[in-house]
Amino acid sequence: xxxIPDLRVSLGRIHLRNPVLVASGTFGYGEEYKDFxxxxxxxxxxxxxxxxxxxxxxxxxxxxxxxxxxLNSIGLENPGVEMFLKEKLPHLKRLKTKIIVNIAxxxxxxxxxxxxxxxxxxxxxxxxxxxxxxxxxxxxxxxGTSADLAFSLVKGLKQATDLxxxxxxxxxxxxxxxxxxxxxxxxxxxxxxxxxxxxxxIDVNTRRPKLGAITGGLSGxxxxxxxxRMVRQTFQKVNLPLIGIGGIMSAxxxxxxxxxGATAVAVGTANxxxxxxxxxxxEGLRQYLRKMRIDYFHxxxxxxxx
Amino acid sequence: MYQVKARVLSNEKxxxxxxxxxxxxxxxxxxxxxxxxxxxxxxxDHDPLLRRPFSIHKCAQGRIDILYQVVGGGTxxxxxxxxxxxxxxxxxxxxxxxxxxxxxxxxIVSGGIGVAPLYMVAQEITRLxxxxxxxxxxxxxxxELILGKDxxxxxxxxxxxxxxxxxxxxxxxxxxxxxxxxxxxxSLSLAVYSCGPVPMLRKIxxxxxxxxxxxxxxxxxxMGCGLGACLGCVIRGTSGYLRVxxxxxxxxAQEILWDDPDLEIR
Numbered sequence: 001x002x003x004i005p006d007l008r009v010s011l012g013r014i015h016l017r018n019p020v021l022v023a024s025g026t027f028g029y030g031e032e033y034k035d036f037x038x039x040x041x042x043x044x045x046x047x048x049x050x051x052x053x054x055x056x057x058x059x060x061x062x063x064x065x066x067x068x069x070x071l072n073s074i075g076l077e078n079p080g081v082e083m084f085l086k087e088k089l090p091h092l093k094r095l096k097t098k099i100i101v102n103i104a105x106x107x108x109x110x111x112x113x114x115x116x117x118x119x120x121x122x123x124x125x126x127x128x129x130x131x132x133x134x135x136x137x138x139x140x141x142x143x144g145t146s147a148d149l150a151f152s153l154v155k156g157l158k159q160a161t162d163l164x165x166x167x168x169x170x171x172x173x174x175x176x177x178x179x180x181x182x183x184x185x186x187x188x189x190x191x192x193x194x195x196x197x198x199x200x201x202i203d204v205n206t207r208r209p210k211l212g213a214i215t216g217g218l219s220g221x222x223x224x225x226x227x228x229r230m231v232r233q234t235f236q237k238v239n240l241p242l243i244g245i246g247g248i249m250s251a252x253x254x255x256x257x258x259x260x261g262a263t264a265v266a267v268g269t270a271n272x273x274x275x276x277x278x279x280x281x282x283e284g285l286r287q288y289l290r291k292m293r294i295d296y297f298h299x300x301x302x303x304x305x306x
Numbered sequence: 307m308y309q310v311k312a313r314v315l316s317n318e319k320x321x322x323x324x325x326x327x328x329x330x331x332x333x334x335x336x337x338x339x340x341x342x343x344x345x346x347x348x349x350x351d352h353d354p355l356l357r358r359p360f361s362i363h364k365c366a367q368g369r370i371d372i373l374y375q376v377v378g379g380g381t382x383x384x385x386x387x388x389x390x391x392x393x394x395x396x397x398x399x400x401x402x403x404x405x406x407x408x409x410x411x412x413x414i415v416s417g418g419i420g421v422a423p424l425y426m427v428a429q430e431i432t433r434l435x436x437x438x439x440x441x442x443x444x445x446x447x448x449x450e451l452i453l454g455k456d457x458x459x460x461x462x463x464x465x466x467x468x469x470x471x472x473x474x475x476x477x478x479x480x481x482x483x484x485x486x487x488x489x490x491x492x493s494l495s496l497a498v499y500s501c502g503p504v505p506m507l508r509k510i511x512x513x514x515x516x517x518x519x520x521x522x523x524x525x526x527x528x529m530g531c532g533l534g535a536c537l538g539c540v541i542r543g544t545s546g547y548l549r550v551x552x553x554x555x556x557x558x559a560q561e562i563l564w565d566d567p568d569l570e571i572r
Binding site: 057 | 308309354357528534535536537539568
């Protein structure tokens with residue numbers, strides 16, 4: 001019983017030593033933060049998105065700061081799945097933490113191929129499916145904005161791999177719970193929410209957009225209340241474990257998501273501000289449990305007093 | 307790479323919006339190479355949210371100096387820091403300048419606040435020894451903005467000044483002074499190190515390419531993590547996008563696509 005307070009949580013078949021993950025796109029493939037974070041102290045790492053072919057990403061500038069927020073338009077720059085398997089996975093496999101690989105594609109066939117390919121390799125604990133990309137087949141529709149497309153994609157992926165599937169939802173929809181329910185029916189293991197909120201910023205002196213890609217995705221503390229609300233709504237509608245994401249800078253912020261119904265959290269933009277923040281959040285959660293005299297972290301999940 | 311709480315030793319105004327900050331950072335000072343940078347959290351709340359990168363200007367005995375110009379919210383907050391305040395620093399980060407013993411003739415060309423990363427490369431060259439002809443060309447709008455001229459002169463190299471208003475030295479752009487000095491020179495053992503506004507660097511790179519000189523420049527871009535993870539600070543290079551925080555901030559001039567209008571920071 002030396003493990004009290006017990007921080008362990010489970011996302012379906014994925015068992016985490018603690019509920020703190022690092023969000024896709026903010027932690028590279030695990031190598032960049034090695035001087036600051038021992039991944040063995042984290043619940044897991046969600047990798048930068050991997051696509052079928054290499055992607056060079058969007059033109060600069062790719063970042064613009066907004067009040068308590070960050071707009072980015074990186075454009076899924078990544079070396080492609082072949083290079084990922086050859087150069088990134090061997091290092092990731094050696095880390096003593098859960099490895100969740102984020103996959104993205106423009107067509108359903110790309111996702112299926114990626115899932116099949118990655119599923120055959122050992123050392124990957126789960127896939128996080130980024131369904132916020134434009135669907136070229138359906139002319140600009142986005143998988144994550146249509147319950148039917150999301151259902152069909154997840155159903156297909158379920159057949160393509162035995163790896164647990166975590167579906168990452170976009171907030172840029174009228175009702176996120178519809179997409180969440182579709183993913184649940186199709187067999188998702190867990191849901192991640194939220195991805196960035198679509199946004200734009202303009203330099204009035206030059207009259208130019210601040211991002212090279214004109215629009216981008218907003219992250220950081222500015223979006224946290226939106227994310228907490230969406231986690232709460234989704235928690236009320238689905239029975240899947242949720243990973244809460246959106247502007248988490250501290251253990252207190254993480255706890256908001258947990259009380260709203262998330263089983264785990266992923267820390268994103270905060271990694272840019274403080275590379276060791278994820279470890280500080282783990283420690284902060286432990287202290288909170290001790291202070292509140294709670295032995296098991298999972299007792300807090302959805303424990304909102306209304 | 308370290309994350310440290312650094313104590314501010316001093317923060318002195320040295321020009322109209324220019325400051326020199328001395329920071330106590332023993333580990334970073336020990337490891338820092340010319341051209342590398344530190345990533346500073348200017349505010350502990352969320353405005354501004356991100357860190358700000360600053361070239362290491364000087365480094366000695368457990369401390370570093372940064373030289374900076376107030377251009378926005380982050381640097382404005384920094385300019386208010388006083389002796390004894392603490393700042394969260396990451397560093398030393400990025401790839402610095404390469405100095406080869408084979409270079410016999412060296413030009414260091416700075417424009418405005420671009421002088422910041424070049425002082426350490428000048429020190430390194432002087433350390434490497436005798437028989438080198440080293441010229442530092444320091445350019446600014448006016449003589450008040452030529453920062454640290456005495457420091458440069460104490461290194462024992464030839465220092466030439468260019469001011470746009472002619473208040474000291476050559477009247478005109480420092481790139482024009484450089485052009486006059488290297489006129490008709492072609493030498494593979496000639497090296498150029500430069501930092502300053504993009505139009506100036508573009509000119510220096512073009513002249514160096516014509517002359518066949520080894521030329522390295524320090525560039526900037528809006529930056530996220532500073533560690534190579536977020537891919538936010540890229541610029542266009544001849545081989546694709548390059549991360550300023552990782553492949554840079556010092557680049558070989560020939561790696562850069564100089565005709566990209568977006569090289570100039572928005």
